[in-house]
Amino acid sequence: MKLHMVDVLGQYHKIKAEVDAAIHAVLESGQFIQGKEVGDLERRIAGYLGIGEAIGCASGTEALQIALMALGIGPGDEVITTPFTFVATAEVIGLLGARPVYVDIDPRTYNIDPRLIERAITRKTRAIIPVHLYGQPAEMEEIMGIARKHGLKVIEDAAQALGASYKGKKVCTFGDIGCISFFPSKNLGAFGDAGMVVTDDKEIAARMRMIAAHGSRVRYYHEVLGINSRLDTIQAAILGVKCAYLDQWNAARRHAAARYTKMLEGSPVVPPFIAPHAEHIFHQYTLRVPRRDELAAYLKENAIPHAVYYPVPLHLQKAFAMAGSSRGDFPVTEKATEEVLSLPMHTELTEEQLTCITDTVKSFYARH
Numbered sequence: 001m002k003l004h005m006v007d008v009l010g011q012y013h014k015i016k017a018e019v020d021a022a023i024h025a026v027l028e029s030g031q032f033i034q035g036k037e038v039g040d041l042e043r044r045i046a047g048y049l050g051i052g053e054a055i056g057c058a059s060g061t062e063a064l065q066i067a068l069m070a071l072g073i074g075p076g077d078e079v080i081t082t083p084f085t086f087v088a089t090a091e092v093i094g095l096l097g098a099r100p101v102y103v104d105i106d107p108r109t110y111n112i113d114p115r116l117i118e119r120a121i122t123r124k125t126r127a128i129i130p131v132h133l134y135g136q137p138a139e140m141e142e143i144m145g146i147a148r149k150h151g152l153k154v155i156e157d158a159a160q161a162l163g164a165s166y167k168g169k170k171v172c173t174f175g176d177i178g179c180i181s182f183f184p185s186k187n188l189g190a191f192g193d194a195g196m197v198v199t200d201d202k203e204i205a206a207r208m209r210m211i212a213a214h215g216s217r218v219r220y221y222h223e224v225l226g227i228n229s230r231l232d233t234i235q236a237a238i239l240g241v242k243c244a245y246l247d248q249w250n251a252a253r254r255h256a257a258a259r260y261t262k263m264l265e266g267s268p269v270v271p272p273f274i275a276p277h278a279e280h281i282f283h284q285y286t287l288r289v290p291r292r293d294e295l296a297a298y299l300k301e302n303a304i305p306h307a308v309y310y311p312v313p314l315h316l317q318k319a320f321a322m323a324g325s326s327r328g329d330f331p332v333t334e335k336a337t338e339e340v341l342s343l344p345m346h347t348e349l350t351e352e353q354l355t356c357i358t359d360t361v362k363s364f365y366a367r368h
């Protein structure tokens with residue numbers, strides 16, 4: 001049985017005619033930069049989320065960078081975030097000359113622990129970036145309460161959670177700005193790099209649009225230093241086709257996750273926590289497991305794809321030495337990096353594949 005961690009090709013083949021037609025329409029239009037598909041997608045995503053403004057950009061990483069730039073964050077500023085995330089979240093903070101200040105995670109959700117945020121706030125703190133890791137919404141009510149009390153901005157890193165909701169409201173619509181990634185393996189994936197920023201604030205939206213276009217509103221007149229970060233027209237066309245399937249695909253992921261959890265009952269693994277007030281969309285199906293590295297080696301021997309997101313917390317990465325943290329500072333995160341393991345998760349998983357994967361996990365614990 002051929003198993004994949006992510007099956008981008010299997011998904012493409014199911015909608016090939018529609019996607020190919022959309023790509024060809026762009027090729028024939030000749031509008032490769034800022035073609036009409038870009039604006040169409042911005043309106044569709046804004047409508048889907050129920051938010052006022054959406055601006056396409058080149059990647060999820062640049063979405064975060066544009067958001068921070070629009071809020072004027074730079075040298076001397078501190079931005080609170082989680083050390084248990086993909087590097088991009090904190091990378092852009094450092095690149096802009098600000099300092100990432102980490103706050104440990106909740107051991108059940110793997111998301112920033114709101115109970116620990118206030119003690120990390122200083123006079124230099126400007127913003128909080130919660131990450132909805134693995135597709136699980138962060139505790140936005142508590143986080144927004146703290147941010148409002150201290151006059152801080154909130155940028156949601158929703159790269160892994162487009163379509164997830166918290167207390168009946170979509171993530172990306174709680175903070176001042178929401179950042180989306182359309183990296184191919186994300187729940188709504190392009191066939192290359194692409195991203196988007198969303199907001200309900202017209203002024204922030206105008207600034208973000210300007211920053212993404214070399215700091216200009218009118219061509220060749222530059223008001224601020226910006227970057228070149230455009231959502232490619234071909235990618236927008238592909239995403240325009242795919243976004244009609246997003247809810248259905250997220251439901252397929254939720255179904256696969258529920259089957260995994262059911263099939264793994266009785267084994268010593270800890271399945272993903274399902275908060276009663278949030279809708280997890282399972283960008284990843286991540287377990288906390290005993291003897292993680294031994295299990296990983298056993299899965300490899302048995303040709304079962306798996307991954308560790310993430311093996312090294314950001315505060316212990318060489319690139320973030322400037323943040324001044326050391327081992328022991330964020331014990332819940334450090335423990336998670338040693339215990340988590342993600343199993344294949346995508347929209348094409350069959351019952352037979354799920355059985356094969358979970359049987360292999362169970363056989364490891366039966367024998368070892």
Ligand SMILES: *Cc1c(COP(=O)(O)O)cnc(C)c1O
Pocket residue numbers: 059060061062085086088089131157159160181182183193194195
């Ligand atoms: C993927 C990801 C990003 C970056 O998105 P790209 O489109 O790959 O640049 C940022 N944050 C998180 C949590 C991600 O998973």
